Amino acid sequence: MVENGHISTAYVQATLKAPDTEYQPLINVLDLDCWPKDPLYDQLVQGPDLEEQNINLESPWSPWQPVATRTLKQGIDFDLVVLGISVGALKYITPELMDASQPWKDMVENVQSSPTQAMQLWMKPNLEQTGWKMASPVLDGYEDPFNTWADMTQTLDKETWPQNHLPYSIAYFCNNLDEPAQIPEFSDHEYPAREHERVKQNAIKWLNKNTGYIWPNISNDDGGLQWDQLVDLQDGEGEARINGQYWHAAINPSERYVLSVAGSADYRLKTNGTAYSNLFITGDWIDNEFLNIGCVESTVVAGFQASRAISGYPERIFYVTK
Ligand SMILES: Cc1cc2nc3c(=O)[nH]c(=O)nc-3n(C[C@H](O)[C@H](O)[C@H](O)COP(=O)(O)OP(=O)(O)OC[C@H]3O[C@@H](n4cnc5c(N)ncnc54)[C@H](O)[C@@H]3O)c2cc1C
Numbered sequence: 632m633v634e635n636g637h638i639s640t641a642y643v644q645a646t647l648k649a650p651d652t653e654y655q656p657l658i659n660v661l662d663l664d665c666w667p668k669d670p671l672y673d674q675l676v677q678g679p680d681l682e683e684q685n686i687n688l689e690s691p692w693s694p695w696q697p698v699a700t701r702t703l704k705q706g707i708d709f710d711l712v713v714l715g716i717s718v719g720a721l722k723y724i725t726p727e728l729m730d731a732s733q734p735w736k737d738m739v740e741n742v743q744s745s746p747t748q749a750m751q752l753w754m755k756p757n758l759e760q761t762g763w764k765m766a767s768p769v770l771d772g773y774e775d776p777f778n779t780w781a782d783m784t785q786t787l788d789k790e791t792w793p794q795n796h797l798p799y800s801i802a803y804f805c806n807n808l809d810e811p812a813q814i815p816e817f818s819d820h821e822y823p824a825r826e827h828e829r830v831k832q833n834a835i836k837w838l839n840k841n842t843g844y845i846w847p848n849i850s851n852d853d854g855g856l857q858w859d860q861l862v863d864l865q866d867g868e869g870e871a872r873i874n875g876q877y878w879h880a881a882i883n884p885s886e887r888y889v890l891s892v893a894g895s896a897d898y899r900l901k902t903n904g905t906a907y908s909n910l911f912i913t914g915d916w917i918d919n920e921f922l923n924i925g926c927v928e929s930t931v932v933a934g935f936q937a938s939r940a941i942s943g944y945p946e947r948i949f950y951v952t953k
Pocket residue numbers: 715716717747748749805806881885886887888913914915916924925926927928930
């Protein structure tokens with residue numbers, strides 16, 4: 632939080648075994664540097680505890696307590712701040728700004744966001760063998776609660792699979808995830824596990840009913856998936872093959888999908904429209920004067936705008952006239 636020239640209450644969640652080095656966050660997979668699913672425990676003093684307790688450091692519902700707090704000082708630790716975390720998290724991480732600035736408060740309260748759910752399937756048949764008759768799709772408006780399907784087979788050659796479990800196509804699905812009217816308090820540490828299980832059950836139910844139209848060659852007469860068409864390293868039986876796939880309940884405030892509900896665009900602030908001259912905002916939730924919706928184009932333009940506000944570059948942003 633930028634306040635009177637310093638950032639207050641920066642929580643330290645874990646410390647490095649080798650304090651004089653920097654944390655190296657990436658792993659190399661087939662010559663590509665990638666973000667791992669979990670922190671690299673080997674580098675952390677608290678690594679064994681984090682791993683054993685299956686702690687998600689990105690979840691505010693996590694029982695993990697900070698191991699220290701640190702105050703970052705302007706001019707010593709930083710010069711300016713670029714805030715690019717989803718607007719869905721700002722009510723939790725910027726309460727002081729909400730108290731200090733009415734436009735900021737209005738933005739946080741009116742630009743809305745929603746949790747989402749996702750599943751990813753690794754399949755034995757290639758796309759053509761599933762019975763899908765058209766080109767590689769990004770298909771939307773299909774059956775809820777996984778109404779969006781993208782063929783992601785292009786990622787296959789970036790993955791490592793044993794010869795006896797080779798997938799030939801990859802399918803990603805996603806959609807909105809309805810949430811309780813009252814989001815549980817962060818002290819409800821089991822909430823993420825419950826939502827994770829809910830998405831798993833959504834996936835099983837959906838796959839048992841809705842693949843017939845898109846993948847007729849690998850579906851039963853009732854429209855449900857033939858489960859043995861999924862690659863599963865554990866060689867599970869029937870529905871248990873879901874355990875070899877990936878699913879996710881994107882419920883964390885910082886991963887919520889940014890919505891563009893009617894009337895809310897007026898409350899968005901521009902990248903340099905905060906009350907602080909050294910605080911720049913960026914992401915698909917700011918007013919980019921181009922396309923105020925949650926998509927990659929908005930994100931890229933917002934990034935250019937933040938860069939231009941800070942450094943003057945790029946002078947001209949494609950699509951945006953101002
Ligand atoms: C399910 C789903 C499907 C989508 N499909 C499409 C699509 O088909 N086409 C399209 O154009 N767009 C799509 N989008 C939207 C697109 O993903 C977003 O518009 C875009 O990712 C927003 O980028 P961003 O940089 O604003 O935010 P993000 O991508 O959310 O980036 C914010 C980053 O901040 C990081 N972060 C959060 N907290 C902290 C912290 N405390 N410290 C450090 N880092 C932190 C996060 O890890 C994250 O990497 C989809 C979104 C979802 C959820």
